[in-house]
Amino acid sequence: MHTHSLNLRALNCASGNAILATAAIVLSTLLAPLPATAAEPAATTSAASSESTSAKPRIIILATGGTISGAADARSAIGYNSGEVSGQQLVQGVPGIEKLATVKSEQISNIGSQDMNDKVWFALAKRIRQIFDGNEADGVVITHGTDTMEETAFFLNNVLDSAKPVVLVGSMRPGSALSADGPLNLYEAVEVAASAQARGRGVMVVMNETIHAPRWVTKTNVTSVQSFQSLNAGPLGYVDPASVRFLAPVGQAAAARYTLPKDDQLPRVDIVYAHSNMDATQIDHAIQDNARGIVIAGVGDGNVSKPAMEAMLRAVQKGLVVVRATRVPSGFVNRNVEVDDDKSGFVVAYDLNPQKARVLTQLLIANGVTAADKVQQAFAATY
Template sequence: MKKISFFARNFLVVLLLIASVVANGQAKKLPNIVILATGGTIAGAGASSTGSAYTSGQVKIEAMIDAVPNIRTLANLKGEQVANVGSQDMSVKVWLDVANRVNTLLKSNDVDGVVITHGTDTQEETAYFLNLVVKSDKPVVLTGSMRPSTALSADGPLNMYNAVALAANPDAKGYGVMVVMNDEIHAARDVKKMYSTPVQTFQSPQEGMIGTVIFGDILFFHKPSGRHTTNSEFSVDGVKSLPRVDIVYGCADMSTDLIDIMVKAGAKGIVIAGLGDGNMNAGTLEAVKRATKAGIPVVRATRVPIGAVLIKGEVVDADYGSVSSDELNPQKARILLMLALQKNRSREELQKLFIEY
């Protein structure tokens, strides 16, 4: 056998070193994504793969990441468990904790985006809250699942894979906070949970989804509407709590004392999930007038899934001191009003916020 010459041996060593440097360089080129886990169905587990009963928040984030094939080829991943609740138990405290952690992470040059796993019941509310208080144009993506991790055809793993792919995509900068479920990308302002149990639950029935992500391949259709993230005036820096805002659900022959009761209980603002164009019966309208005269802002939204509430419709807001929610549904109108009430604002100033955000 011929001996390898000194020069040939050194040449091979140099080639191996170059290959190692290139490989390391390629690995370092992967974006850095942090996954913040809050619990929910995506981390849920049940006794049967075909049963509907399960308990939320049973699977920790590292186990969830490891259960998704090829997800680490998309990005360098780090998981953090910031909460562990079913989203029906989501609270302002958790919102503040998550928002502050997201802002801290995205200030770092070593973090390119954040994914948040979340239960679906209040996912649209958390997404909209973050949309108003995150101070970065880097991607923030919420995802979850309608089936627990133990279910037949669990949707969580693919939703997480697609969420990481979106957060890792540099083209996703500037879109505000997004929700990824069932291969669809939705803007936080527009998305709504439309079905109680099917996997296609999240939709944006008025504005439409802003894109698709199919096995990691992303296509954007349009930019989201409304001010958000770096263009938002709202901040949670140093904020420990938010003003109490209650929601009154409109219905036929609705009780006319509900607003008065909420004001006496300490509500600093009221949102009406009104009939049709934010309508309510005569007695409730008089209660609205009493509340606004006492300095308690009242926002008229609608229980109808699609459409805006007119400022000068069957109810003229100026006559009652109320504010139109524009296109925001009651639960999102509540969030905007909670943030807006951090300082004193006139009715006109509040109305401007609901049009802009």
């Protein structure tokens, strides 16, 4: 019972009236301070909820098409057409993604990744720079077809310079397929991009609950959901709907970064595939077609037939950058093993597969780096 200026004992002694005593007790109760109302905790909860919402990472999804945006086609049991679904529709098809981050989507293109080109690459690079420079988001996710995803990731990793994460993601099955892998892949890509652990790690690829670095990742199977592997180094980490786990701390940021050509077009660099009974025709055609560089997808440690080797020497004499890579899925092409690279003026790709060696050669030429020793230094950098 609360105490007030009303003296209950005086009232009882003066009147002896039990009714007045009862009235005094009622009055005392009415005058007592009110307890905290239910509205107060509700207001606190609302404020906390608002703070939690505003604190969620901001992720922008840049959609480019690919199988993840594909729709079934009746031409076969597994037939589909890439680039039939918009980025916004993809986001709407992933339950719970809104709990990870505040997500917005933009459509950059809607193509199969077999049609990926410089125009889309430059559009992605410029938009990502704009997003980060303007603090529009804390991370970017790019939905992409799997056929050239590793090339796009490698390109972006060489032209972007931000601590904020960029994550590429796709799917091996279209959304209309049984056990479609796209929704979970997209959920986990956003989860990685929204993770504080992802800062400072540059561009990444997230597929099948695995986080890969652009330099190492490659597509190894035509249809398997486990297609993407980092053959020479292993993955960066793993992700599931409950956790993001990187296997190593953030390393030192790569120093080498390349500027984009003003004409939004990379110089021509051809890939020539080595095989038995190989002649010089394709290499000579690359020279005649004004290629600025040639990447050889050689046999073994980047070797070719004698006629092809002679054509490669002619290409060097014409001022082309000639890079020896290998058609073998894993391993390193080293200098001066079966071929005298120092004498010939060739560059070796080390661990880079032919498609990534081509991208790096394009960027180097575009940035005025054409001397064999300088190009070789760039291939040796681990980024």
